[in-house]
Amino acid sequence: MTEPTAPPAPSAPPASDKRPFLYVVVCASGIAGEVGTLITAARQRGWDVGVVATPQGLGFLDTEAIEAQTGYPIRSAWRKPGEARPLPPADAIAVAPATFNTVNKWAAGISDTLALGILCEAYGTGVPIAVLPYLNAAQAAHPAYRQSLERLTGMGVLIGSHEPHRPKAGGGADGFRWTEALDLLEPGVPA
Template identity: 90%
Template sequence: MTEPTAPYVLGKKPFLYVVVCASGIAGDVGTLITAAQERGWDVGVVATPQALGFLDVEAIEAQTGYPIRSVWRKPGEARPLPPADAIAVAPATFNTVNKWAAGISDTLALGILCEAYGMGTPVAVLPYLNAAQAAHPAYRQSLERLTGMGVLLGSHEPHRPKAGEGADHFRWTEALDLLEPKMAG
């Protein structure tokens, strides 16, 4: 008889990667980290290179206990994060959603997301973009491709262009709500 490997078994905390994209609300990612930790997750952050400028790196690293990853490891370097049991992409930008759906892996964050499909890692995505970007046909096609791959899509509505609004309505914890049923099964 083999032992179960589900992350909630035998006291092992599930490990959540939070992939953060360059967005005006990225600095609030601590909200998701805190909620995940309160729900029993261990958390590591993977940021797109541009997202680093939106984050308080020291505060996030202190909160998670792990370094923020944004570039690939060099050969022979130790893995700074355990393997992901699940991934939350929040906030997900127009750029990241479209590149990910197209299979473009030009950053560590995108590489991890592209591999997640083949590894069977559950992924939830919480897009944050404006209505003009969301109107582009590539975006809708990208969402269709990602959901067809089993990616769990959050419900955030695009905000008005050039308004930078919607941050107060961004449901950070929705990523956890989407992922937790996948983890229990």
């Protein structure tokens, strides 16, 4: 009598079947709740997506809906030692919407949140990054913001074209081009 043989172990998909992985870093902004627009577009263009939110940005998101859409948990805090990594490594990062606070801290090398830590580290690892700022014109007029954009540009960060909206007016959401981040990233990211 021969012993039954185990079925062959499933093989990993060929490397060419692997979809590039995009981190979407979401900051605390009134339009953050619309990030599903970017996630949908990214998935349609062949990306797998994971979301990293700033601690304040997390409150602007429908966590359940985004996690269902991406298939991954939203990250906003560092892992504890020994915990598994909930997201694969990023092939590219889109920061959308990016606030005045995040842009300035990131350019200064401040890494006091997981989102900023990922952004600061990405520079050293060569991960391509596109940033779509969303702020008002009074914030954009501050010299630190202009200097931060210059520093980020010098680091190779791709900056989106959104125009700041009027202070205390909210708005500008209808002109926010979520997919511009993908347009900026795709030429440099291997499929």
